[in-house]
Amino acid sequence: MEEKRIxxxxxxxxxxxxxxxxxxxxxxxxxxxxxxxxxxxxxNAQLFSTNPLWxxxxxxxxxxxxxxxxxxxxxxxxxxxxxxxxxxxVSAGTALISAMAGFAFSKYNFFxxxxxxYIVLGTIMVPSTALVxxxxxxxxxxxxxxxxxxVILPSLVxxxxxxxxxxxxxxxxxxxxxxxxHVDGASDFAIFFKIGLPMVRGGLATVALFSFVxxxxxxxxxxxxxxxxxxxxxxxxxxxWTSLTSTGRGPxxxxxxxxxxISITPLIIAFIFLRRYWQAGLNSGAVKG
Amino acid sequence: xxxxxxxxxxxxxxxxxxxxxxxxxYIAPLIYGFYLSLFHQYGLRPPVFIGFKNYxxxxxxxxxxxxxxxxxxxxxxxxxxxxxxxLIFALYIDNQKNRFRGFFxxxxxxxxxxxxAISGILWGFMYSKSMSPFxxxxxxxxxxxxxxxxxxxxWSIINIVTxxxxxYNMIIIYSGLQSIPRELYEAAHIDxxxxxxxxxxxxxxLIIPSLILSIVFTVIGTFQIFNEPYVLxxxxxxxxxxxxxxxxxxxxxxxxxxNFAAAMAIVLALVTxxxxxxxxxxxxxxEE
Numbered sequence: 376m377e378e379k380r381i382x383x384x385x386x387x388x389x390x391x392x393x394x395x396x397x398x399x400x401x402x403x404x405x406x407x408x409x410x411x412x413x414x415x416x417x418x419n420a421q422l423f424s425t426n427p428l429w430x431x432x433x434x435x436x437x438x439x440x441x442x443x444x445x446x447x448x449x450x451x452x453x454x455x456x457x458x459x460x461x462x463x464x465v466s467a468g469t470a471l472i473s474a475m476a477g478f479a480f481s482k483y484n485f486f487x488x489x490x491x492x493y494i495v496l497g498t499i500m501v502p503s504t505a506l507v508x509x510x511x512x513x514x515x516x517x518x519x520x521x522x523x524x525x526v527i528l529p530s531l532v533x534x535x536x537x538x539x540x541x542x543x544x545x546x547x548x549x550x551x552x553x554x555x556x557h558v559d560g561a562s563d564f565a566i567f568f569k570i571g572l573p574m575v576r577g578g579l580a581t582v583a584l585f586s587f588v589x590x591x592x593x594x595x596x597x598x599x600x601x602x603x604x605x606x607x608x609x610x611x612x613x614x615x616w617t618s619l620t621s622t623g624r625g626p627x628x629x630x631x632x633x634x635x636x637i638s639i640t641p642l643i644i645a646f647i648f649l650r651r652y653w654q655a656g657l658n659s660g661a662v663k664g
Numbered sequence: 665x666x667x668x669x670x671x672x673x674x675x676x677x678x679x680x681x682x683x684x685x686x687x688x689x690y691i692a693p694l695i696y697g698f699y700l701s702l703f704h705q706y707g708l709r710p711p712v713f714i715g716f717k718n719y720x721x722x723x724x725x726x727x728x729x730x731x732x733x734x735x736x737x738x739x740x741x742x743x744x745x746x747x748x749x750x751l752i753f754a755l756y757i758d759n760q761k762n763r764f765r766g767f768f769x770x771x772x773x774x775x776x777x778x779x780x781a782i783s784g785i786l787w788g789f790m791y792s793k794s795m796s797p798f799x800x801x802x803x804x805x806x807x808x809x810x811x812x813x814x815x816x817x818x819w820s821i822i823n824i825v826t827x828x829x830x831x832y833n834m835i836i837i838y839s840g841l842q843s844i845p846r847e848l849y850e851a852a853h854i855d856x857x858x859x860x861x862x863x864x865x866x867x868x869x870l871i872i873p874s875l876i877l878s879i880v881f882t883v884i885g886t887f888q889i890f891n892e893p894y895v896l897x898x899x900x901x902x903x904x905x906x907x908x909x910x911x912x913x914x915x916x917x918x919x920x921x922x923n924f925a926a927a928m929a930i931v932l933a934l935v936t937x938x939x940x941x942x943x944x945x946x947x948x949x950x951e952e
Contacts, residue, residue, distance in 0.1 A: 394763065397756060400749075401771045404827065407786050408774070410797055414789070427797035476682040483675035498690055500937050502888045504912045505929035508922065509693035509700065529689040537682065563674055592779035594891045599917075610781045617785050618898035628795070635782055642777040650770065653835075 411639075414632040415439055422628050435629060443630035443637070451634055453605060454612035458591055458638075460523060461608055465530040466587035470579045472531060477540025477578075478567055482553065492541075495534045503595055511599050525600035526608070530590050536582045543578025544571075581652045584645070591642060609638040701927035711923065718927035727905040728928055732887075732935060734818075735907055739886040742822040747878050749826070750833035755863060757834075758841040769838070773831035780828055784892035787824045788812070788899045812900035824892050829885070833878045840874030841867060880940045887936045908932045 413429065414422060416436040425431040443451050479485075480492055510529055511520070519525045548571055556566045572579065594610045601607060607615070613634050619625030626634075646653065676683070701718050703711035722728055753772055757765040775783065789795050791811035802809055811820045844867065852862050890909040893902050904918075905911040912932065916925035 397768050404771050411786060423794045472681045475678040479675040479678035485675045500884055500940055502932050502936055504909050505697055505933045506693045508916055508925055508929055509697040532685045532689050594781035610779045614781050614895050621898040638782055639778050646777040
């Protein structure tokens, strides 16, 4: 509506310059991704001798997939599976835990509620080292080092997810519904699980997506609590490959670049198809509330 | 707002899964970290209580403060570039007259989906002499820069972090812009305001909260930088006190001095907290 009232002039010099600069910026953001696709299609020899920004013949992508896959007994795919296990467990767990906590924070009055909420929010500022060092020692004494739990349990605590879910409960689930359900004799748990959760599913999806991404991308926590290569997530595995190869003991660069491509592809695909939820999370998380 | 009237322990049942984990993996480690920071271990002998002596040592540790100073410099330079760019991009994609808005929004945001450790390796390869696509471009001008040389590294990492986080900050600012009622622009337009006036006097004042949020996230993130320099260590020499987190990690896991590392981690937390508070205060004054 408003668009029509303002006179359009797409082709003014200024707007053309601006549009070109935006395209230059796009090249900047896409270049590393393009490069990794090109690099992962090359043999080591080609990688060091041919044009870094274009494909070479023979096209070695399949060979690199084979090399990356079969290296060290298919360990890459074990890491892939581990990343999926870590990220999906944490994402489902965080969605449920923060939905419950967000429900409590938005629908009940209880002693110390505001203080508790601000403590939870304040912990966003605590640097991960301040937590991960003592967590390492505590887990050591609990024999949790080198188990899936060592990565999963600390990742389930997500103050930002609680903050988001509280907003979703306030916006999507009217308190009158609760009163009505009470009159019908429903318990609070029935209200939460049967009426509530379906209504805040947008919030659940957003929180699940964000915690999936942050767990998939996590590096520092697994670096500290996991030393058995069979339990590595992709991020850690590929960084170990890189340092091995730099000393001449690891897989070929073609295999590593292929490993990188494999490790980033699922999230880029998820990113493109689930745009709606990314945006929703940042919208409500960043500004409202 | 009307709340459910019910038994007092009910909300705590809903809170309990979170509270248990929060206690075990947030509160307990913080307390334990503080406890550790009060001890010192000589060799393999049992730790000895030394009070706040580790903190005294932290305050006198030049390396630690060099790393803080380094990241402060990093924040001032990288933060300004990144948030400046993010603001320009956000204003561009917020303007409905502009074409390809959806395309730019998605493309700029994509690096956020890539693990920072992987981005570090990826850019490290692109910086390396043997694989770099930049060498041939610079070569045209007779330049053969070494992006991984010690004097270039600071700027090379600034580039990596900017690549990773500009789109994320753009989205935060863009969300702020989206929440401004469109009628305000029309009103300003009728009053004869030019596009730049609307940006300067309507849009920017109204997105100050989003900008502050971006700045505070950047402060927190910058003081915690670890992954990028850590993964680059396999490609070049990086000072172990390039960032505070790298220094703390090295102190704990390479030198085994957990007590001193714990004290540094707590001081780092306090520094982060103080700087974030300064920005939030600053924002509070602005709004009034």
